[in-house]
Amino acid sequence: MVFLDHDGLLDCNEAALRMLGLASPEIVLGRRLDDFAPTLQPHEQSTREYVTAHVEAALADGQSRFECQLKCSDGSLFVADIRLHRIQIGGGQVAHAVLRDITVRWENEQRLRTLKDAIQASLHTLTYIDGVTQLPNRESFHEQANQAINRAIEISRPVAMASVAINDLSNINNSLGHDAGNTVLQEVARRLSATIHESDIVARVSGNVFGILFDGCTEECAEHSARDLLAAMAPVIRVGDHEINVGVAIGLSLFGRDGRDLWDLLQNSETAMYRAKAAGTDTYQFFSGEMYTIALERLVLESRMRHALEHHEFVVHYQPLVSTVDERIVGTEALVRWQHPELGLIGPDRFIPLAEQSGLIIPLGEWVLVTACRQMRVWRDAGLPSIELSVNLSPRQFHKPNLVEMVAKALSVSGLEPKLLVLELTEGALMDHTDATLNTLGELRAMGVRLAVDDFGTGYSSLTYLKRFPLNKLKVDRSFVQDIANSPDGVVIAQAIVDLGRNLRLEVVAEGIETIGELDALRSYGCEFLQGFYFSRPVPAADFEVLLRAQSDAP
Ligand code: C2E
Ligand code: MG
Ligand code: MG
Numbered sequence: 001m002v003f004l005d006h007d008g009l010l011d012c013n014e015a016a017l018r019m020l021g022l023a024s025p026e027i028v029l030g031r032r033l034d035d036f037a038p039t040l041q042p043h044e045q046s047t048r049e050y051v052t053a054h055v056e057a058a059l060a061d062g063q064s065r066f067e068c069q070l071k072c073s074d075g076s077l078f079v080a081d082i083r084l085h086r087i088q089i090g091g092g093q094v095a096h097a098v099l100r101d102i103t104v105r106w107e108n109e110q111r112l113r114t115l116k117d118a119i120q121a122s123l124h125t126l127t128y129i130d131g132v133t134q135l136p137n138r139e140s141f142h143e144q145a146n147q148a149i150n151r152a153i154e155i156s157r158p159v160a161m162a163s164v165a166i167n168d169l170s171n172i173n174n175s176l177g178h179d180a181g182n183t184v185l186q187e188v189a190r191r192l193s194a195t196i197h198e199s200d201i202v203a204r205v206s207g208n209v210f211g212i213l214f215d216g217c218t219e220e221c222a223e224h225s226a227r228d229l230l231a232a233m234a235p236v237i238r239v240g241d242h243e244i245n246v247g248v249a250i251g252l253s254l255f256g257r258d259g260r261d262l263w264d265l266l267q268n269s270e271t272a273m274y275r276a277k278a279a280g281t282d283t284y285q286f287f288s289g290e291m292y293t294i295a296l297e298r299l300v301l302e303s304r305m306r307h308a309l310e311h312h313e314f315v316v317h318y319q320p321l322v323s324t325v326d327e328r329i330v331g332t333e334a335l336v337r338w339q340h341p342e343l344g345l346i347g348p349d350r351f352i353p354l355a356e357q358s359g360l361i362i363p364l365g366e367w368v369l370v371t372a373c374r375q376m377r378v379w380r381d382a383g384l385p386s387i388e389l390s391v392n393l394s395p396r397q398f399h400k401p402n403l404v405e406m407v408a409k410a411l412s413v414s415g416l417e418p419k420l421l422v423l424e425l426t427e428g429a430l431m432d433h434t435d436a437t438l439n440t441l442g443e444l445r446a447m448g449v450r451l452a453v454d455d456f457g458t459g460y461s462s463l464t465y466l467k468r469f470p471l472n473k474l475k476v477d478r479s480f481v482q483d484i485a486n487s488p489d490g491v492v493i494a495q496a497i498v499d500l501g502r503n504l505r506l507e508v509v510a511e512g513i514e515t516i517g518e519l520d521a522l523r524s525y526g527c528e529f530l531q532g533f534y535f536s537r538p539v540p541a542a543d544f545e546v547l548l549r550a551q552s553d554a555p
Contacts, residue, residue: 418448478512
């Protein structure tokens with residue numbers, strides 16, 4: 001127990017002396033309570049100010065309570081719970097303090113607090129920090145970016161969003177291992193962080209994508225920043241003995257113009273990023289409204305196409321191939337169309353490229369092949385003359401490892417003779433992976449299937465493959481036929497292509513014959529087969545059957 005007033009200690013009891021390690025009550029007289037305490041309390045406050053404030057409060061208000069670290073004369077520290085009460089002694093007021101040693105409880109509380117802080121911190125790390133790069137993760141980015149956007153709205157400050165994708169990260173992971181991939185991620189994260197300003201936010205938002213919010217950034221500033229980021233990515237990254245050139249694609253969106261909230265900004269910068277990626281590595285692209293429409297249309301179209309395949313909305317039309325000599329039908333090309341319930345008949349140029357990109361061409365192409373082979377069988381069984389069937393193969397189908405099996409299966413389920421099937425390949429498909437290509441072509445030929453180069457002259461125009469690969473046919477692209485009428489050069493070129501094919505002992509087919517003039521020209525160059533609207537457009541199976549029947553009935 002201790003008595004004290006504004007000026008200091010007045011008296012104390014035995015227990016207080018023991019607590020403070022003092023010999024007699026005289027020692028405390030005229031001293032202040034904080035003389036028996038360290039200068040600073042554990043919470044860093046000055047002990048004198050802290051104690052004075054409570055004593056003053058007790059004297060003014062009647063009571064006060066606080067915890068205070070005190071120092072025993074042997075130098076050991078302890079914590080006391082101090083309750084102060086104002087009492088009247090003679091004419092004056094003094095404070096009566098009861099001190100209780102609570103060191104053990106206090107230390108336990110302290111330990112608990114530290115533990116709680118540590119748990120809190122690691123929980124925060126788990127929830128908000130990306131383990132590989134130590135950057136904020138997606139959740140944290142959303143939270144921070146949202147706050148920054150809201151602040152920017154309040155003071156009408158510009159904001160820009162960037163999505164930065166590392167190209168080929170999965171290749172690096174697959175070929176050099178995940179540690180190498182992580183090293184690349186860490187180095188990219190470091191470079192990004194070093195390039196942006198302090199007020200900007202960078203985070204890893206998904207496997208290979210980083211998000212950056214540029215605070216106070218206009219279009220020019222965003223463009224500038226994108227260039228800086230690209231420059232920062234230019235030096236190679238060393239991983240063990242390897243030097244890796246990391247390419248990045250950057251998509252940018254601007255607050256206001258491209259979106260008025262985080263979600264729009266993020267989505268649009270990502271759309272722009274995919275565009276940048278498609279345009280080649282190491283480039284940036286601003287979002288544009290047109291991209292949105294394209295992205296949306298694609299998405300809708302792609303899912304509609306899957307639906308269409310399941311719901312049998314695709315149909316195959318047939319266009320005759322005729323012999324130049326007598327203009328009789330010697331073959332037919334299967335051309336797919338989409339019979340859309342609302343939009344009507346959609347041509348392949350509008351959906352084949354997307355099917356190729358999305359991989360849907362694999363089931364679609366197989367369906368076309370099987371359908372057309374079966375159709376041929378139906379006509380043969382109906383006693384119609386047997387003709388050749390041409391089916392287009394897209395590059396993706398051609399490079400699929402089980403192509404040969406797929407073709408063999410189509411032939412066996414339909415019972416079509418292999419020699420009546422011609423597979424049309426584009427120059428593009430033939431240019432890649434030449435050894436694998438040679439094998440595939442060899443296997444197809446071994447089955448008895450015949451092979452044609454479609455749209456000849458529009459692709460890589462490297463002629464070496466014509467000699468190297470076991471091809472049977474060359475289809476001269478329609479554009480050369482059109483050029484015949486346009487210029488004398490056109491005549492020379494068309495003639496040269498036909499000659500080239502004939503000299504390589506390939507059958508030559510000219511595509512896109514629309515007029516009798518074109519027919520006569522091609523005939524005079526010695527082209528053996530023709531195809532075009534002049535003879536017939538691609539037509540449904542039933543109409544093609546009519547053409548075929550008319551021909552077989554004719555003398
Ligand atoms: P392609 O294989 O070169 O097919 C010939 C295209 O030329 C067809 O267009 C045909 O309708 C058109 N054509 C034929 N004669 C004339 C003519 O006299 N004048 C004009 N202006 N055009 C003519 P279509 O049916 O629109 O097909 C376009 C392309 O789509 C095809 O070009 C082919 O590359 C692709 N395609 C069509 N069906 C399939 C398929 O089942 N699988 C794959 N992978 N591609 C296909
Ligand atoms: Mg074709
Ligand atoms: Mg063609």
